[in-house]
Amino acid sequence: MVERTSHLRVAMTSDCIFCRIISGAIPASFVYQDEHVIAFPDVHPQAPTHVLIVPRQHVASVSELADPELAGRLLLAVGEVARRGGVAERGFRTIINTGAEGGQTVPHLHLHLLAGSKFAEGSLGE
Numbered sequence: 001m002v003e004r005t006s007h008l009r010v011a012m013t014s015d016c017i018f019c020r021i022i023s024g025a026i027p028a029s030f031v032y033q034d035e036h037v038i039a040f041p042d043v044h045p046q047a048p049t050h051v052l053i054v055p056r057q058h059v060a061s062v063s064e065l066a067d068p069e070l071a072g073r074l075l076l077a078v079g080e081v082a083r084r085g086g087v088a089e090r091g092f093r094t095i096i097n098t099g100a101e102g103g104q105t106v107p108h109l110h111l112h113l114l115a116g117s118k119f120a121e122g123s124l125g126e
């Protein structure tokens with residue numbers, strides 16, 4: 001179901017877990033937010049720092065992403081989250097899973113920022 005939230009122009013789906021976090025229906029501590037992008041820690045962290053960077057607008061995946069400005073904003077937010085989290089200098093890994101075979105489990109576009117572990121060089125991860 002698509003609804004209007006209190007945020008003008010921003011559609012959400014009430015059965016989407018990330019839309020519910022963004023709307024405040026499910027509590028989360030936001031480590032970054034602006035008009036278009038929001039970031040919060042992953043509930044099951046895979047590294048000492050594991051943050052999800054998410055568009056406020058419900059976009060299902062990279063396959064559905066059509067707005068180049070939003071794409072840029074998401075990537076810029078990754079850098080900002082890394083700087084705020086104190087991991088920009090040491091480095092971090094950014095992952096986007098897309099679709100069933102890509103391992104995506106939440107159908108609301110999100111970028112994983114993982115840091116605090118030494119990831120294998122050149123590896124695409126497990």
Ligand code: 5GP
Nearest residue numbers: 017028040041042043044097103104105106
């Ligand atoms: P995906 O597998 O779709 O790339 O990543 C989805 C991520 O969302 C997983 O790492 C999972 O732990 C996280 N996640 C699922 N439900 C919640 C939730 O309710 N809150 C938070 N903070 N993270 C969630």
Ligand code: ZN
Nearest residue numbers: 016019058108
């Ligand atoms: Zn959503």
